[in-house]
Amino acid sequence: MAEAAWNRHHIISLEDFTPHDYETVLKTTLSFREVLSRRNKKVPTLQGRVVTNLFFEPSTRTRSSFELAAKRLSADTLNFSPSTSSLTKGETILDTAKTYLAMGTDLMVVRHSKAGVPATIAQEMDRLKAGVGVLNAGDGQHEHPSQALLDLFTLCTSLESDTPTIDLLKGKKIAIVGDILHSRVARSNVWSLTACGAEVHLAAPPTLLPKQLLAAFQNSPIENGAGAPERRLFLHWQLEPALAGADFIMALRLQRERMTQHLLPSLREYHQRYGITRDRIARCQPTVKLLHPGPTNRGVEITSDLMDDPELSLVAKQVTNGVATRMALLYLMGQSQKSS
Numbered sequence: 001m002a003e004a005a006w007n008r009h010h011i012i013s014l015e016d017f018t019p020h021d022y023e024t025v026l027k028t029t030l031s032f033r034e035v036l037s038r039r040n041k042k043v044p045t046l047q048g049r050v051v052t053n054l055f056f057e058p059s060t061r062t063r064s065s066f067e068l069a070a071k072r073l074s075a076d077t078l079n080f081s082p083s084t085s086s087l088t089k090g091e092t093i094l095d096t097a098k099t100y101l102a103m104g105t106d107l108m109v110v111r112h113s114k115a116g117v118p119a120t121i122a123q124e125m126d127r128l129k130a131g132v133g134v135l136n137a138g139d140g141q142h143e144h145p146s147q148a149l150l151d152l153f154t155l156c157t158s159l160e161s162d163t164p165t166i167d168l169l170k171g172k173k174i175a176i177v178g179d180i181l182h183s184r185v186a187r188s189n190v191w192s193l194t195a196c197g198a199e200v201h202l203a204a205p206p207t208l209l210p211k212q213l214l215a216a217f218q219n220s221p222i223e224n225g226a227g228a229p230e231r232r233l234f235l236h237w238q239l240e241p242a243l244a245g246a247d248f249i250m251a252l253r254l255q256r257e258r259m260t261q262h263l264l265p266s267l268r269e270y271h272q273r274y275g276i277t278r279d280r281i282a283r284c285q286p287t288v289k290l291l292h293p294g295p296t297n298r299g300v301e302i303t304s305d306l307m308d309d310p311e312l313s314l315v316a317k318q319v320t321n322g323v324a325t326r327m328a329l330l331y332l333m334g335q336s337q338k339s340s
């Protein structure tokens with residue numbers, strides 16, 4: 001594996017990722033995709049190191065994907081789940097993290113329903129000079145960097161399977177549809193896709209897409225030095241303008257567990273106005289492809305037949321690419337530990 005220039009000790013947010021960082025992730029993921037196509041899918045990269053999955057919130061694909069990624073890199077893995085842990089006896093989150101640190105954890109993958117928990121753990125690890133890298137696997141409504149990075153790899157390889165580069169996304173129209181308000185996946189994707197030159201169109205009912213969101217993103221410049229282009233981001237309260245001529249649609253789950261108020265009349269009405277259906281995708285480019293981070297409410301955000309249409313749906317590819325992407329992230333973070 002070629003040594004990549006990478007100096008991020010933690011991966012908490014994509015807000016300040018540079019185009020160079022995205023290229024490094026794509027290139028590294030491509031190498032691991034090759035590793036995963038071999039008969040023996042294991043490499044000794046993280047042999048003797050400990051990767052701990054601290055998932056304080058339920059997860060199927062992200063957690064399993066990180067576990068498999070760590071195992072393919074030959075790391076020893078520890079899995080924490082809150083219901084069977086000492087959290088139930090009153091232990092704090094930081095004390096839980098420090099317990100795993102004391103066992104020799106090198107990398108922590110953290111998911112929590114509250115925004116900011118992975119960052120807090122990372123700060124504590126730095127304060128203790130522990131040398132532990134922390135990767136945010138989804139924190140509340142804030143960010144989900146590894147999901148957006150696997151989405152980036154999936155988008156770019158769907159355009160050029162063997163030579164994915166961020167330039168392929170320049171000028172491409174990507175519609176992100178659904179519960180933007182509660183979506184950490186949408187937030188991370190807005191950072192990455194706009195930094196890579198795509199035109200991102202967010203579409204949702206006004207209650208799930210407040211206008212202030214736009215300012216939050218647009219006030220943050222793309223970190224690529226002088227002359228950085230503006231983020232090309234648009235908000236729509238109707239689906240049709242977002243879909244018109246789109247190259248990709250990313251549908252998001254309605255996060256009912258995060259809805260504390262009545263933000264929608266009914267799921268049926270939501271589907272009628274914002275659901276992705278075959279009729280509606282006729283407005284997109286003929287080559288349009290669909291993504292969804294999962295889990296899906298079938299028949300609500302997207303019809304079942306579209307989800308399962310291999311010509312259109314990249315959903316299974318996203319899951320497959322998740323393992324190679326997470327191997328790449330753990331590898332890069334491991335490299336930055338070696339060189340620090």
Ligand code: NCD
Nearest residue numbers: 062138144185253293294295
């Ligand atoms: C997402 C998450 O947990 O943020 N899922 C995932 O990680 N693949 C999206 C969601 O929960 O809807």
